[in-house]
Amino acid sequence: xxxxxxxxxxxxxxxxxxxxxxxxxxxxxxxxxxxxxxxxxxxxxxxxxxxxxxxxxxxxxxxxxxxxxxxxxxxxxxxxxxxxxxxxxxxxxxxxxxxxxxxxxxxxxxxxxxxxxxxxxxxxxxxxxxxxxxxxxxxxxxxxxxxxxxxxxxxxxxxxxxxxxxxxxxxxxxxxxxxxxxxxxxxxxxxxxxxxxxxxxxxxxxxxxxxxxxxxxxxxxxxxxxxxxxxxxxxxxxxxxxxxxxxxxxxxxxxxxxxxxxxxxxxxxxxxxxxxxxxxxxxxxxxxxxxxxxxxxxxxxxxxxxxxxxxxxxxxxxxxxxxxxxxxxxxxxxxxxxxxxxxxxxxxxxxxxxxxxxxxxxxxxxxxxxxxxxxxxxxxxxxxxxxxxxxxxxxxxxxxxxxxxxxxxxxxxxxxxxxxxxxxxxxxxxxxxxxxxxxxxxxxxxxxxxxxxxxxxxxxxxxxxxxxxxxxxxxxxxxxxxxxxxxxxxxxxxxxxxxxxxxxxxxxxxxxxxxxxx
Amino acid sequence: xxxxxxxxxxxxxxxxxxxxxxxxxxxxxxxxxxxxxxxxxxxxxxxxxxxxxxxxxxxxxxxxxxxxxxxxxxxxxxxxxxxxxxxxxxxxxxxxxxxxxxxxxxxxxxxxxxxxxxxxxxxxxxxxxxxxxxxxxxxxxxxxxxxxxxxxxxxxxxxxxxxxxxxxxxxxxxxxxxxxxxxxxxxxxxxxxxxxxxxxxxxxxxxxxxxxxxxxxxxxxxxxxxxxxxxxxxxxxxxxxxxxxxxxxxxxxxxxxxxxxxxxxxxxxxxxxxxxxxxxxxxxxxxxxxxxxxxxxxxxxxxxxxxxxxxxx
Numbered sequence: 001x002x003x004x005x006x007x008x009x010x011x012x013x014x015x016x017x018x019x020x021x022x023x024x025x026x027x028x029x030x031x032x033x034x035x036x037x038x039x040x041x042x043x044x045x046x047x048x049x050x051x052x053x054x055x056x057x058x059x060x061x062x063x064x065x066x067x068x069x070x071x072x073x074x075x076x077x078x079x080x081x082x083x084x085x086x087x088x089x090x091x092x093x094x095x096x097x098x099x100x101x102x103x104x105x106x107x108x109x110x111x112x113x114x115x116x117x118x119x120x121x122x123x124x125x126x127x128x129x130x131x132x133x134x135x136x137x138x139x140x141x142x143x144x145x146x147x148x149x150x151x152x153x154x155x156x157x158x159x160x161x162x163x164x165x166x167x168x169x170x171x172x173x174x175x176x177x178x179x180x181x182x183x184x185x186x187x188x189x190x191x192x193x194x195x196x197x198x199x200x201x202x203x204x205x206x207x208x209x210x211x212x213x214x215x216x217x218x219x220x221x222x223x224x225x226x227x228x229x230x231x232x233x234x235x236x237x238x239x240x241x242x243x244x245x246x247x248x249x250x251x252x253x254x255x256x257x258x259x260x261x262x263x264x265x266x267x268x269x270x271x272x273x274x275x276x277x278x279x280x281x282x283x284x285x286x287x288x289x290x291x292x293x294x295x296x297x298x299x300x301x302x303x304x305x306x307x308x309x310x311x312x313x314x315x316x317x318x319x320x321x322x323x324x325x326x327x328x329x330x331x332x333x334x335x336x337x338x339x340x341x342x343x344x345x346x347x348x349x350x351x352x353x354x355x356x357x358x359x360x361x362x363x364x365x366x367x368x369x370x371x372x373x374x375x376x377x378x379x380x381x382x383x384x385x386x387x388x389x390x391x392x393x394x395x396x397x398x399x400x401x402x403x404x405x406x407x408x409x410x411x412x413x414x415x416x417x418x419x420x421x422x423x424x425x426x427x428x429x430x431x432x433x434x435x436x437x438x439x440x441x442x443x444x445x446x447x448x449x450x451x452x453x454x455x456x457x458x459x460x461x462x463x464x465x466x467x468x469x470x471x472x473x474x475x476x477x478x479x480x481x482x483x484x485x486x487x488x489x490x491x492x493x494x495x496x497x498x499x500x501x502x503x504x505x506x507x508x509x510x511x512x513x514x515x516x517x518x
Numbered sequence: 519x520x521x522x523x524x525x526x527x528x529x530x531x532x533x534x535x536x537x538x539x540x541x542x543x544x545x546x547x548x549x550x551x552x553x554x555x556x557x558x559x560x561x562x563x564x565x566x567x568x569x570x571x572x573x574x575x576x577x578x579x580x581x582x583x584x585x586x587x588x589x590x591x592x593x594x595x596x597x598x599x600x601x602x603x604x605x606x607x608x609x610x611x612x613x614x615x616x617x618x619x620x621x622x623x624x625x626x627x628x629x630x631x632x633x634x635x636x637x638x639x640x641x642x643x644x645x646x647x648x649x650x651x652x653x654x655x656x657x658x659x660x661x662x663x664x665x666x667x668x669x670x671x672x673x674x675x676x677x678x679x680x681x682x683x684x685x686x687x688x689x690x691x692x693x694x695x696x697x698x699x700x701x702x703x704x705x706x707x708x709x710x711x712x713x714x715x716x717x718x719x720x721x722x723x724x725x726x727x728x729x730x731x732x733x734x735x736x737x738x739x740x741x742x743x744x745x746x747x748x749x750x751x752x753x754x755x756x757x758x759x760x761x762x763x764x765x766x767x768x769x770x771x772x773x774x775x776x777x778x779x780x781x782x783x784x785x786x787x788x789x790x791x792x793x794x795x796x797x798x799x800x801x802x803x804x805x806x807x808x809x810x811x812x813x814x815x816x817x818x819x820x821x822x823x824x825x826x827x828x829x830x831x
Contacts, residue, residue, distance in 0.1 A: 046791065048557075048601050048602060048791070048795045048797070049601050049602045049603060050602075051603070054557070055557050055558070055559070055601070056558065056559035056560075056561060056562075057559070130569060131566075132558065132562075132566045132569050132570045132573070133566075134558050134559055134561055134562055134566075135561055136562075136563070136566060137561070137563055185602065185603030185604075186602075186603055186604060200612070200688075200783050201602060201604060201609055201612075201783070201788070201791075202783055202787050202788060202791045203685075203686070203781070203782075203783035203787070204783075226685065226781070227781065228684070228781050229778050229781065229787075229790070230778060230779070232668055232671075232779075233671070233683065233684045233779060233780065233781050236671045236672070236675060236676050236683040236684065237683045237684055237685070237781075239676045239683070240675045240676050240679060240682070240683040242682055242683055242684070242685060390551075390794070391556070391794060392549075392550065392551025392555075392556045392794070392796050393550050393551050395551055395552075395555050395556055395560075396550045396551040396552060396555065397550065399555075399560060400552075400555060411560075413560075413561060416561070
């Protein structure tokens, strides 16, 4: 059959172009199969780089924060702060000086011992003028850092009640081996219970137990994170046993098959995220507070949570989430009431409504809730057109150039209410000066309680001004084979910490108390 | 193939590739969204965005960035991704080790389906079998390859557990396991291409069957089958080979989708990730690679006509 031969010739020719290039580079490649003691976790977004200090991508922190890199203290899934590389700390000088007592006998995964000088190096690396740490601004208040014996003394310019929390929660706080920072992007070194073994970019990351770890021995020998860009493949991989856990199900609406099976368990808990309709406070009718309130009255949070999150969400009414020291439940403030919305629009001078555009980034929570929000706004007379755009375009058009009316986005960062004090922030809040004054007062407050009280005043102010239409706190939904234990019970930490994970053993009481009972 | 013809085609090829570098570079340079802002996210200050833009060299004039990139391409020193810090050459090499074989196997599946079914559809065009094959191929063309992929996963991985639902075991680890991880993706990719190709095979064979030379061959005493095998297939192959050449780009596009369904770390995944991370250097290099493959395959298909058809020599 000569036809087949000719066709085969063409096939071979095509390959002949492609295959030699394939020989260009073969690094060491990860194993992708489950050996005994290897926990394989499915997740959605692969880390763009392995360096958490170069990119804020949550995918980096999910794997490397706490598991590979440790902080002086770290956040627990139930919202507390627990000492890690510092055994304890004291605060003096009216809340401006923090003295950290550094843990002795700690080694990095390459064998280097941890010294207070390494801690000083790590903090100074954040605040250096040329540093591009994504959350640099949170540590901008540091005046000086120095080592004194086995302690590290950090002096702040002004009192900052969030200092410990921010250092524990954000990747700014990672303690680095100064001798290994050059290779951070490709071969990270930390003091955590696991160490980096290998990666297949955009596909998987392998961690193994850190032989030098000071932590109690972990129950799993190794951890593999595998990345799925679509929920169907991820679900099939769990069903066929290729993976044992799905961290943060892409679409909680899809998990019915696991819910109804006794082979799996569903672990869920809140994140720090605020999925919100961001309102451009400087755009036409939206500069009128009555219009913004009308929009908030017009949105049905419960229905949106059901549609976008399969019910796994907590209704919101302001820019604060349960667990914040200043949290107030504001969900009832502008409870769903289309009649009231119409009335407010009439009062604002728009009895026949007006037109606007709802710009949506390409995330399923945004596109799903966006469809509902648009329908609900249309129902009260605001003619809403949906515009779908890519994330980089969202960043330049909406976030940087403020060229939008409404958008829906999940503000994932914890305790980020200070954004309301920034007059240039993309929602362009006109009351930012007043919030800025309150913020200064809150940080200067003599006690944490009085500081929280002032923060609550900020919450009330932004809610009254209806700066944005806050919709809900999405929950992190983890699906695991029954028998995999010790998983984090919330998404409050960016890290998916697996120091307590095990096959079969029940988590200790201490682990459960921190929120690792999943 | 005369040397002069070959030379002329080669010059055209090089000129087209050069034009492609200009198009790719200028298209990506007008793409909205500052890479530094994309990298640093929503909590970054304008000062650190500016600092990173300088670090990445994205504040240099465009022509300098272009010359630098072109120089890298010509010397095959692709440099490092400014996001992952990994060498781009080895990243592309590693993903080609997935996509190259995937496309190869997919094409093979397509040909194995298309040739017998296409020939049969032509030979039995007047009875039920031919009609059945024709309508089956219509269905094959209509079903998108990702649906085929999902169905294959559900049946062979989730239900029967014969093969992995997704993922890829590297060749360096186990050739057999690597091959196994490409079986379902290649079938999903090849099935649709095969259905399409079988239509071309059918019409090519029909043309041959109606030709004068075949009647002459029969008149000389050859059986229908002998005539077809000795004279028909060679002539019928020319349009089919053309279509095969055209199928390569569509197979590459199909592979991007299939890699996504089966979560294979191939060129498509690399490209999609690089686009969404605004990893411009990687995007440029991968798009150029695809351009090179398509242009070179077209060139080789052109050249192969001359092997198949003595009249063109």
